[in-house]
Amino acid sequence: MSNQQYLTLDRTNDKMPIIGFGCWKVEENVEETVYxxxxxxxxxxDGAAVYENEVGVGKGINRAISEGIVKREDLFVVSKLWNTYHNKAHVRAAMDRTLKDLNLDYVDLYIIHFPVPCQYVDPKEQYPGPWTIDGKMKIEKSPMHELWAEMEKLVDAGLARNIGISNFNCQIIMDLLTYAKYxxxxxxxxxxxxxxxxxxxKWVKEQGLQVTAYSSFGPSSYVKLTKDAKTVTPLFEHDMIKSIADKHKKTPAQVLLRWAIDQEIAVIPKSMSSDRMKSNIDVFDFKLDEKDHADIKKLDENLRFNSLFAYGIPVPLFN
Ligand SMILES: NC(=O)c1ccc[n+]([C@@H]2O[C@H](COP(=O)([O-])OP(=O)(O)OC[C@H]3O[C@@H](n4cnc5c(N)ncnc54)[C@H](OP(=O)(O)O)[C@@H]3O)[C@@H](O)[C@H]2O)c1
Incomplete structure (x- = not known):
């Protein structure tokens, strides 16, 4: 296995590994998988409250630390604030719950999972809360500037070293940048x-944010969830990706990850298989050439799989 690379984060200068492990749909043997x-x-x-596995993720992390495989400071632990906790009254409690579940004192990065404030539901009733109540998405009155101020308090309290965002578009990021202290x-x-x-x-990087790609393998993660993912050619089986992989004596998965890393975009592939985990992280001994990048550029179809419509939630979040 080759050496890791890092992206440097603004303000803290923390080094974020350019490749990490994604925990969505790690549903069984969670501790063992993360370990x-x-x-x-x-x-x-890369975890999140809504993946409903933070207790197991924390056990895997703490086992690796207690066995001396890593020190806490060698790890970069990410979690995400769920939609039902956007109200300023609930952000700290959501962070505390995640830290309790992970059995950690702090996370390295705490991310607002979606810019979607869903109505609060008491965690005693349901944790994490739902997208919809009685089939409808009800909006919690929690403006982003109030939520962001609460996120900043988590930094000041030493609970989150860095704070970030996910699934935000240019408009809301631009607004956020007008008032963000951090x-x-x-x-x-x-x-x-x-x-x-x-x-x-390009625009986000110009503002000094680093970018992390999720679902680097495109439709593969969504075949059981959405119609579109079943009809499109899987990237692993795409002739162009396969021929680039053959040329570099790498797998299609490694090409897809390297394609993002070459653009200084972090990746967080998920796999339940130890062999695939190993091969997914073995991407530091090659680079795609200009022709590879020019060819892959032609595959862009603006084809999004993680759309809220796919889950029956009629909110045009990315339009
Ligand atoms: N912020 C957000 O809203 C958001 C949304 C989605 C995902 N994420 C994060 O991003 C992470 C990665 O995205 P993802 O889980 O959607 O999908 P992904 O990593 O693109 O793909 C995972 C799928 O690919 C398979 N796979 C993994 N390595 C492979 C290989 N080398 N060859 C063939 N198949 C392989 C996995 O199966 P096996 O497990 O059987 O190997 C799994 O079915 C998530 O786990 C999560 O942490 C964030």
């Missing part, structure tokens, strides 16, 4: 050859 990811060299763990350190977005988001990435 194995760390043993296999992953140093960034700028978001990162933007996490869906990004793969079918959804390249070049203009957003």
């Amino acid at each position: 194995t990811a760390i043993k296999n060299g992953y140093r960034l763990i 700028k978001p350190a990162t933007l996490q977005i869906e990004l793969h050859p079918y959804l390249q988001q070049r203009e957003l990435v």
